[in-house]
Amino acid sequence: MTLATTDRADKEAEPVLPASRGAVAVRMQAVRKAFGDRIALDGADLSVAWGEVHALLGENGAGKSSLMNILAGFYGADDGLIEVDGAPAAFAEPKAASAAGIGMIHQHFKLVGPLTVLENLRLACGRKAGWTSNEAALSASQAMAQDLGFVIPMDVRVDQLSVSEQQKVEILKVLLGGARILIMDEPTAVLAESEAAGMLELARRLADDGRAVILITHKLRDVSATADRVTVMRAGKTVIDGAPARGLSAAELARAMVGGETAVVRRGNASFSAQVVLELKGVGTPAAEHDVPLRDLNLRLHKGEILGVAGLGGNGQSELLETIIGLRAPTHGDIIMHGETAPVQPADRREAGLRFVPADRFHLGLFGSLSLAENLAVPALSGRRPEKRYWVTKGWMRGRAEGSIRDYEIAGGVADTQARLLSGGNAQKLILAREFEGDFSILIVHSPVRGLDVRAAAAVQNRLLAAAARGVGVLMISEDLDEVLALSSRVAVLSHGRLSDAMPIEQTDRAELGRLILEGH
Amino acid sequence: MPYRLVLSPRLAVPRWLTAATLIGGIVFGLFCCAIFLIAFGVPASDLGNEFVLYVFGNSAGLDQTLTRAISLTLVSMSVALCLRIRFWNIGVEGQLWMGALAATAVSIYQIGPWFLRMPLMIVAAMVGGALWCGLAAVAKVRLRADEVITTLLLNYVAYLLAQDLLYGHWRNQADQFPTTPIFPKFEQLPNFGGWHLHYGVFIALVVVVFCWWLCRYSRFGLLSKAVAENRTASRALGIPVARITLTTACLAGAVSGLAGFSIISGEEHKLTQFVGNDFIFPSIAIAYLGRANPIGVLIAALAVAGLYTAGDSLKAFYQLPDTVVVTMEAFLLMTVAAFDVFVRYRISILRQRPKAPVAVPVEGQKA
Numbered sequence: 001m002t003l004a005t006t007d008r009a010d011k012e013a014e015p016v017l018p019a020s021r022g023a024v025a026v027r028m029q030a031v032r033k034a035f036g037d038r039i040a041l042d043g044a045d046l047s048v049a050w051g052e053v054h055a056l057l058g059e060n061g062a063g064k065s066s067l068m069n070i071l072a073g074f075y076g077a078d079d080g081l082i083e084v085d086g087a088p089a090a091f092a093e094p095k096a097a098s099a100a101g102i103g104m105i106h107q108h109f110k111l112v113g114p115l116t117v118l119e120n121l122r123l124a125c126g127r128k129a130g131w132t133s134n135e136a137a138l139s140a141s142q143a144m145a146q147d148l149g150f151v152i153p154m155d156v157r158v159d160q161l162s163v164s165e166q167q168k169v170e171i172l173k174v175l176l177g178g179a180r181i182l183i184m185d186e187p188t189a190v191l192a193e194s195e196a197a198g199m200l201e202l203a204r205r206l207a208d209d210g211r212a213v214i215l216i217t218h219k220l221r222d223v224s225a226t227a228d229r230v231t232v233m234r235a236g237k238t239v240i241d242g243a244p245a246r247g248l249s250a251a252e253l254a255r256a257m258v259g260g261e262t263a264v265v266r267r268g269n270a271s272f273s274a275q276v277v278l279e280l281k282g283v284g285t286p287a288a289e290h291d292v293p294l295r296d297l298n299l300r301l302h303k304g305e306i307l308g309v310a311g312l313g314g315n316g317q318s319e320l321l322e323t324i325i326g327l328r329a330p331t332h333g334d335i336i337m338h339g340e341t342a343p344v345q346p347a348d349r350r351e352a353g354l355r356f357v358p359a360d361r362f363h364l365g366l367f368g369s370l371s372l373a374e375n376l377a378v379p380a381l382s383g384r385r386p387e388k389r390y391w392v393t394k395g396w397m398r399g400r401a402e403g404s405i406r407d408y409e410i411a412g413g414v415a416d417t418q419a420r421l422l423s424g425g426n427a428q429k430l431i432l433a434r435e436f437e438g439d440f441s442i443l444i445v446h447s448p449v450r451g452l453d454v455r456a457a458a459a460v461q462n463r464l465l466a467a468a469a470r471g472v473g474v475l476m477i478s479e480d481l482d483e484v485l486a487l488s489s490r491v492a493v494l495s496h497g498r499l500s501d502a503m504p505i506e507q508t509d510r511a512e513l514g515r516l517i518l519e520g521h
Numbered sequence: 522m523p524y525r526l527v528l529s530p531r532l533a534v535p536r537w538l539t540a541a542t543l544i545g546g547i548v549f550g551l552f553c554c555a556i557f558l559i560a561f562g563v564p565a566s567d568l569g570n571e572f573v574l575y576v577f578g579n580s581a582g583l584d585q586t587l588t589r590a591i592s593l594t595l596v597s598m599s600v601a602l603c604l605r606i607r608f609w610n611i612g613v614e615g616q617l618w619m620g621a622l623a624a625t626a627v628s629i630y631q632i633g634p635w636f637l638r639m640p641l642m643i644v645a646a647m648v649g650g651a652l653w654c655g656l657a658a659v660a661k662v663r664l665r666a667d668e669v670i671t672t673l674l675l676n677y678v679a680y681l682l683a684q685d686l687l688y689g690h691w692r693n694q695a696d697q698f699p700t701t702p703i704f705p706k707f708e709q710l711p712n713f714g715g716w717h718l719h720y721g722v723f724i725a726l727v728v729v730v731f732c733w734w735l736c737r738y739s740r741f742g743l744l745s746k747a748v749a750e751n752r753t754a755s756r757a758l759g760i761p762v763a764r765i766t767l768t769t770a771c772l773a774g775a776v777s778g779l780a781g782f783s784i785i786s787g788e789e790h791k792l793t794q795f796v797g798n799d800f801i802f803p804s805i806a807i808a809y810l811g812r813a814n815p816i817g818v819l820i821a822a823l824a825v826a827g828l829y830t831a832g833d834s835l836k837a838f839y840q841l842p843d844t845v846v847v848t849m850e851a852f853l854l855m856t857v858a859a860f861d862v863f864v865r866y867r868i869s870i871l872r873q874r875p876k877a878p879v880a881v882p883v884e885g886q887k888a
Binding site for chain 2: 322325326327346347350351356358363364365366367368369370374377378379381382383386388389390391392393418421
């Protein structure tokens with residue numbers, strides 16, 4: 001292993017771009033990474049050449065981001081070979097990766113809002129670029145911006161820029177820092193259609209200049225439009241390793257991403273009542289920044305069924321959940337619970353038998369600084385008929401919590417432990433324990449087993465099946481197609497805020513679902 | 522540098538550590554105050570006298586400290602209650618004024634028989650304060666108006682209303698000073714024999730105990746904790762977020778209003794131009810020093826009241842300016858805030874590794 005002995009003068013003297021177009025820029029082989037008992041990467045391979053746009057494709061949780069975070073030095077691999085430009089490169093920290101010319105453009109920008117564009121650029125790469133004055137920084141930044149065809153005012157506060165402008169600042173930041181290997185994490189996800197095309201053109205241009213560009217995406221269109229080669233990941237493994245993008249059809253890529261013709265594990269009893277517990281009629285939500293608006297969404301959830309909503313994350317999943325539980329008001333359309341128009345307030349919907357399990361366990365699910373017992377007690381104390389009106393003792397909460405902790409096998413905490421100290425699986429069990437308390441008839445779950453190990457996932461899924469068997473209508477929004485196919489009675493696909501018609505599970509075809517998920521309908 | 526400082530966030534914080542850092546912060550703050558005072562020419566040997574003897578040791582000092590602590594406890598409790606649901610109440614002065622005005626109105630218009638007069642004044646003061654703070658809360662819940670702005674500006678409205686009344690309808694016709702006439706005896710809180718200290722102490726203690734119960738053992742307190750942590754999740758789980766916000770604000774306003782009553786009925790025995798001045802900064806400082814915990818607020822209020830007493834004697838004996846007290850308060854606040862880092866992070870000093878084992882393909886490229 002070569003130690004970093006480069007000093008700054010040495011670095012500046014280097015040409016920014018290597019002449020050896022086509023030579024291997026990044027090689028990653030048999031990379032493994034586990035977070036606790038969850039395996040994120042299970043022997044992943046990736047090989048990227050100078051001068052190419054290399055698409056990295058995969059479902060949410062397939063391991064794309066983990067692999068790139070390892071390359072960019074955010075965390076270390078447990079095992080495997082990593083080479084940059086032919087030399088072993090296991091970066092201990094992002095700074096080291098950046099010094100080696102690796103720049104990552106994150107999906108969530110890492111900019112300082114109240115500072116101006118120029119201040120952000122100076123902050124991020126002023127030292128590396130060796131700028132000594134504001135004028136030097138300004139002229140270098142402007143030259144780079146002009147070269148890339150960006151029109152960005154340097155003296156405007158970053159938080160006053162649009163999302164696409166902010167993304168351009170990120171790119172400037174990375175390039176001015178001397179990046180030769182660019183990792184773009186779903187760059188088109190936050191952009192409008194027209195801007196997305198421009199962004200892809202830019203990726204192409206940067207590669208044509210001799211850089212290596214890794215494009216993380218799950219849009220097939222991005223791949224066919226821009227990429228030279230494509231690597232597809234699934235469940236922590238590489239399933240297609242750097243095949244030429246032109247040689248692959250959309251169907252082939254889709255199949256590789258969502259898994260081959262694996263046998264579908266069907267749930268035991270797919271029959272359900274004809275009684276509709278929840279209906280959405282032409283529901284639409286307003287378009288706001290960072291949100292995917294729902295468009296004329298129709299849905300009927302029956303008593304005792306699990307209706308799976310498949311689709312890739314960021315297609316309106318959270319918006320759907322929040323609209324149904326009452327956190328978002330639809331601009332048009334009706335939400336009908338048990339044959340009557342749903343009340344406006346979330347509290348009243350809950351009272352009417354609606355429960356939910358959100359994808360983000362701490363954003364909408366739990367109160368991290370409250371104890372397990374307090375978390376379990378909150379809904380019981382907040383409705384129209386709270387179990388206790390005035391006095392709430394620790395003993396009472398502890399007493400009612402202990403049963404749940406036992407039944408739901410919540411490990412790693414006792415009744416008085418703060419919820420934020422729980423692992424993902426146990427946090428999820430705590431949410432289930434709370435939501436399954438008392439009578440309910442409608443359950444909305446979003447990615448219920450995300451991040452859970454196999455055992456915890458099975459426990460959660462069994463709870464969902466048991467609830468459906470009891471007559472609860474379960475709407476399962478999931479980004480994991482296997483899970484949807486394994487548990488659902490019917491399946492619909494959510495794409496760009498639109499929901500397809502629900503198909504009975506017997507009639508679904510995996511390839512067709514894959515196409516709907518990737519291309520919309 | 523051969524060593525480097527590593528801060529790693531703590532997951533669980535033991536209770537003793539929280540207490541130890543608070544005490545450590547206060548002790549260090551007092552130490553800074555001492556250096557500051559010595560620099561201003563106060564002999565080091567006199568510091569003990571100033572801080573201990575005059576503040577708590579003799580009856581005059583103790584009397585002054587405790588009397589001052591009553592209103593400080595009440596206004597700070599008001600801020601602390603709001604702080605628990607992350608509602609920034611910068612309006613305790615306005616609420617105090619409104620409480621004082623409402624109580625004075627009961628006195629001036631002689632509402633109710635004499636034996637009910639004082640209870641009515643108390644209720645009026647609470648209602649006055651509650652309305653003033655509740656107004657800001659309604660604006661927040663209904664119109665999303667920032668409560669920092671609204672509560673702050675309502676201070677001026679209340680102050681100017683009071684001045685208008687004192688120079689107008691309520692002016693003492695006997696001497697034309699801008700004060701109301703002295704309240705009759707049955708409208709005055711009784712003093713403890715010969716002291717300035719009055720029965721307002723009991724009001725403050727009842728409020729402290731009630732707030733302590735509310736925060737620790739009540740349904741309301743638990744739901745408030747949830748609201749403070751995450752408003753969206755609270756709403757999704759059916760917690761009446763708006764109602765909790767409004768109730769807390771009204772309660773806090775009522776407590777500030779009581780401070781107004783305690784001052785006019787227990788200390789001034791009339792409404793003057795100055796009853797509601799200089800409470801905003803101390804109330805926030807004390808609520809913060811007491812970690813928004815009712816018992817903590819009581820202790821912090823006593824400590825800050827002591828600081829004021831010490832400041833008075835420093836002014837008298839060493840001709841130090843008024844701002845000395847504010848500066849010392851600031852010292853305490855800063856050190857307590859700075860010591861917070863020990864609660865949040867585990868701090869360790871590591872020997873610097875020779876160089877991070879970073880591989881950069883330098884040779885490869887040059888070849």
